[in-house]
Amino acid sequence: MSSLRVVTALGLAALTVVGTVAGSASAATAGPAAPDHRGAPNHVVGAYFAGWESGDFPVSKIPADTVTNVFYAFSTIADGACTVPSGAAGDFAALKQLKASHPNLKVSISIGGWGAGGFSDAALTDASRKKVVGACLNTFFRGYPGVFDGVDIDWEFPVSGGPAEIPARPADKQNATLLAKEFRKELDQLGGGHKLLTAALPAGRLQTGKGKYGDPYDPANSFDLGGIAKVLDWINLMTYDMGTGFSPVSTFNAPMAQVPSDPLGQPMKRWNNVTGAVQYYEQHGVPADRIVLGVPFYGRGFHVTQAGPNHGLFQPWDTSFDPGSWGDIKAKLLTDPAWEQHWDDNAQAPWLYNAAEQKFVSFENPRSIGIRSGYARAAGLRGAFMWEIAEDDSAHSMLNAMAKPW
Template identity: 60%
Template structure:
């Protein structure tokens, strides 16, 4: 659908000035944001800068006994606020994101044609009937089919095929209600890029039929972050732009465990560029390192810690001179090092976010998205860098 839209735009703008054609193509790009529902008490939905976004992903719905559920205590009020936000910003498309890290139930829900139909029926009834007008589509965030996710969520070898079949069932039912209502409902999925997961070295193609999924989905939110987490052996970058020669991660993992490498990997697995939306993190990753060598980078660590989001890092760390500020020319990302406490922090700033958004544009991707909106500062500096 999105690819057809872009082709149509190209044809319809062929005889207008180049500036107008560029503007039309830009209007078709995705600038997306995930919004965690539980954050609405401190970050009201009415405050969302919807004029800077094209797509908003409300996170998360989960699965219980094979059915869609939403556990946010204020979900009804939040959904009503989403509908109001959409009325004020008709260009905004909102999607309910189902799943997330530690969200179980997918493997059982997707196991048979009957369980898939039952599960999707429940999602349609909850989000498109009971809360009609709040959502324009569904985002599947199954982390992860087959292997790589938290051990407690449950996984099967047949998950890989069943993920595709589940997406087809969502497409079928969203298409059916779309025909009845004269609307086009979207179907997307958030898919991984990080090559180190709970079971060690990780290959997304073992979890997903990537080429087949790309045919079913409107687009893929490529999670080009979490390249360095508590699953890695040394302190490393959360979202390095390119492969770093001194990274001790072995090959072929190192080749793919970066933003540009992840794009290449998905393209090699038959995912068109205009079906990919590049992810950027609005949060940092931290390590308590064993050595101060190399200013804390690529060092063994005793523990990982959460330094917070960009808002926290800007306010508390960047203002403290004990945190040394560094920039890596290959990773194209900043990092912080506290020598006294031997703490290493990987994060993104407006400069690095802008570089990643430019890469998405240069590679012909559909757009950019972030996890997650409330991590930005009050001036929306990271979002501004994405949108530019």
């Protein structure tokens, strides 16, 4: 969910790979990143698990033979401590059981998420950081022994860019790194082997919080990207939500590269895409093998005010809507002839247009997911992750496409 970037030699090489892997993700031949000295996995096939979905998609359905890392979403910060979501205790017990039968599976508790406050205050001072980190680790590692292997920080976002009602300060940028350092120190003192520390960080997008509608959002204003990367095992780079209800036209949720006909102005057009976001992070001191690429298993919809020459793409709109998960789109929209399917070679992504209803839907399918994950491997990234596992179809078509290059 951001900023100006020049195209490096690696970036240009990676862009050429996109065309190669369009038909088959296995065409990418570069090996996975080597493990670092802290014992992090050789590669990551990550899955966020939304606890509120567990009624329809229980922990037992997680395909742990394919997934290497599960990120349980979300705990939040309240009064300087971490909350345990309602019903999560049952999920934690199921995760412990799943790990018993899949001993290589790693589970992290993800703290934060969109709309979650508490970070700015908790990270403000050395004392407040010690308090929140101690409380969180006590809750999850001592309160639920044998369940968690790490912590995933999902602060959306320090300084600016998050919901307008969430407190934020200029000092947040430095404090985010200090908070990560406190987590790293305390995790190392738990014993029992290396504990993972990761963070979900934003890619290029339009301002959604305190800035003016349509303002560019720059993640380097929120985070010391190179500094925090040195503390983390890796960054879960949220290379999605680039086309949302803050976009002036109907557009792609996670385009692979710039689309020439996209009316979005520069410099955002250059980096408001998957490859541009990765290149930007690298430019700001984040090594490729500390980046895990994010892919969305859901769509975004717009009611456009005119069809235009491009079947609803890049058109003004009056309302946005949620077309649902990949499973919903596959079952309901792809089977309905009213929805015409299209493909863009630059975005390396499909879209749907319903001419009678003037509705546009950006979504991903197994082909586009395979392209993104193949790019991640060819570019030397640590792996790929998705938001989120319950939004796949029953055959795990999207997960299988994401995992295939690894």
